[in-house]
Amino acid sequence: MDPESVKYLAVGLTGSIGLLGPALGLGLIGYATVTALGRNPEARGAILTNMILVAALTEAVGIYALIVSIILGMVA
Amino acid sequence: MSRRGCGLVGLVVLILFIVGLAGGAIGRGMGIDLLPQVLKVPSLEIESFFSGEPIFLTDGPFPITNTLVASWVTMIVATLFALAATRKMKIIPGRLQGLVEMALEGLINFIESVAGHKNGRRFFPMIATIFIFVMFNAYLALLPVYGPGIHVTVETKIETKDAGTIVELLVHPIAEEKDEVIALIKTADGSREEVKAPAAGEFEYSVSVDDYVSEGQAVAVMMGTTDNGTEVAAPVAGTVVKLEVQRKIEENEQPVAKIDTGAAEPVIVNSPKDKLGELEYHEGVAVGQEVSIDDEIAKLTSTPPFLRSASTDINMTLAMALLAVVFIELMGLTGRGFKHYMGEYINVGELFRGMRLLFTGKIVDGLMASVTGVINVIIGGLEFISHMTRMVSFAFRLFGNMTAGEILVVSATFLIPWIMAMPFYGLELLIGFIQALIFGGLTLVFASIAVGHGSEEH
Numbered sequence: 001m002d003p004e005s006v007k008y009l010a011v012g013l014t015g016s017i018g019l020l021g022p023a024l025g026l027g028l029i030g031y032a033t034v035t036a037l038g039r040n041p042e043a044r045g046a047i048l049t050n051m052i053l054v055a056a057l058t059e060a061v062g063i064y065a066l067i068v069s070i071i072l073g074m075v076a
Numbered sequence: 077m078s079r080r081g082c083g084l085v086g087l088v089v090l091i092l093f094i095v096g097l098a099g100g101a102i103g104r105g106m107g108i109d110l111l112p113q114v115l116k117v118p119s120l121e122i123e124s125f126f127s128g129e130p131i132f133l134t135d136g137p138f139p140i141t142n143t144l145v146a147s148w149v150t151m152i153v154a155t156l157f158a159l160a161a162t163r164k165m166k167i168i169p170g171r172l173q174g175l176v177e178m179a180l181e182g183l184i185n186f187i188e189s190v191a192g193h194k195n196g197r198r199f200f201p202m203i204a205t206i207f208i209f210v211m212f213n214a215y216l217a218l219l220p221v222y223g224p225g226i227h228v229t230v231e232t233k234i235e236t237k238d239a240g241t242i243v244e245l246l247v248h249p250i251a252e253e254k255d256e257v258i259a260l261i262k263t264a265d266g267s268r269e270e271v272k273a274p275a276a277g278e279f280e281y282s283v284s285v286d287d288y289v290s291e292g293q294a295v296a297v298m299m300g301t302t303d304n305g306t307e308v309a310a311p312v313a314g315t316v317v318k319l320e321v322q323r324k325i326e327e328n329e330q331p332v333a334k335i336d337t338g339a340a341e342p343v344i345v346n347s348p349k350d351k352l353g354e355l356e357y358h359e360g361v362a363v364g365q366e367v368s369i370d371d372e373i374a375k376l377t378s379t380p381p382f383l384r385s386a387s388t389d390i391n392m393t394l395a396m397a398l399l400a401v402v403f404i405e406l407m408g409l410t411g412r413g414f415k416h417y418m419g420e421y422i423n424v425g426e427l428f429r430g431m432r433l434l435f436t437g438k439i440v441d442g443l444m445a446s447v448t449g450v451i452n453v454i455i456g457g458l459e460f461i462s463h464m465t466r467m468v469s470f471a472f473r474l475f476g477n478m479t480a481g482e483i484l485v486v487s488a489t490f491l492i493p494w495i496m497a498m499p500f501y502g503l504e505l506l507i508g509f510i511q512a513l514i515f516g517g518l519t520l521v522f523a524s525i526a527v528g529h530g531s532e533e534h
Contacts, residue, residue: 053517056507056510056514060473060477064472066476066480067472071125
């Protein structure tokens with residue numbers, strides 16, 4: 001394989017593998033939120049606030065992978 | 077809104093969607109091209125990914141970037157907003173005052189619910205500042221004047237660093253598509269003929285303006301697509317009026333010229349870092365010319381936007397992260413006292429106890445305590461590292477989210493103009509708020525953990 005194609009492969013793989021973790025994490029967060037809502041529907045406000053906070057934190061990890069793959073694509 | 081009004085809005089949206097679909101990049105990809113040039117949305121061109129583009133004092137030691145200007149705008153807008161809200165304060169608040177009071181009350185309730193009453197009041201100014209600044213940055217950046225709204229033209233000089241003879245000029249004009257007009261020739265009867273590029277790629281002119289060419293004479297040589305070079309012949313005889321295509325700098329630090337200084341290897345003059353645009357060689361610069369140190373050989377013209385979201389500059393978010401981390405550590409230091417604070421990082425008490433036990437002859441106890449002590453020292457180091465990596469994650473989280481949002485909106489606009497970007501604007505409103513909440517909230521949580529260990533709260 002020539003360096004150019006390896007570069008594109010690296011960009012794609014960084015994006016896809018890097019986003020696996022946040023995807024799983026978001027799924028777990030959603031699962032936990034729905035479970036919590038089912039158990040205690042009155043605490044909806046607090047649960048949703050925390051869910052959004054943690055979801056954004058998890059998403060940030062995906063953004064790191066995105067940045068790395070953009071750098072790889074643009075600079076390397 | 078009445079049912080009829082809804083239907084009307086829906087119809088307009090549908091029409092815009094269809095026109096956008098046909099006229100945008102997707103439509104162009106399918107071969108439909110109905111929009112006039114003015115309405116076309118250009119593809120995304122990030123001149124510099126990590127920081128803003130310098131727009132004032134570009135050649136000086138402290139260039140003013142468009143992101144810096146945007147952060148000043150944010151400060152001014154936030155200050156004016158606060159002044160307007162507090163100008164005529166009443167017991168029974170008006171609309172604006174009521175809004176601000178409600179927002180601040182929500183904020184202080186949130187802070188106190190995390191950090192407790194006493195610490196919450198101490199943290200409030202810092203956390204609220206971070207929150208308001210990040211949110212105003214994000215929201216102001218959605219205005220149409222930001223990003224590609226208003227452009228400024230910036231000219232940068234490219235100077236030689238060594239004396240010598242120019243061996244090669246490395247930047248060639250680029251034809252971006254097949255049949256692009258690369259030159260205009262005025263014939264004897266006054267009509268103008270276009271010379272078109274046979275393929276997309278780099279080429280080199282073999283004539284200059286005002287040269288007379290006979291029919292079939294080479295005007296330019298195409299490179300890149302074919303290895304040996306294809307000659308582009310003049311379709312008619314006449315005078316060259318205009319050379320259309322510009323030289324473009326498309327990469328950071330692209331080589332501009334090669335200079336023979338007498339050393340074994342020729343020295344290469346690069347274009348500046350983080351600056352793309354159109355390059356124009358200085359008049360008279362040609363192969364074989366002698367240059368001395370600091371001779372201006374070329375001029376780079378770029379048109380960065382006047383304002384660009386301040387949070388899409390890593391320097392900005394890094395500065396805020398630095399501020400937040402210093403704030404957290406300072407709160408830890410003042411809240412728990414110097415001894416306790418340093419004890420978290422340099423945890424050698426247990427190690428010393430183990431050593432003392434070892435020397436007084438209690439071998440087994442001493443060994444146990446020493447091992448625990450070594451582990452404690454390592455944990456202290458890890459603690460220090462984890463505090464410092466907060467800075468990086470603070471900076472990259474905000475930077476990444478804001479940059480990703482901007483790219484998302486621009487890409488959506490590029491694919492299907494007008495309609496496609498609208499849901500993403502809504503998303504950006506949400507993300508701007510959440511990121512402000514996260515930046516402020518995490519600072520708050522870390523600060524209350526930092527003071528929390530030895531405190532009497534709750």
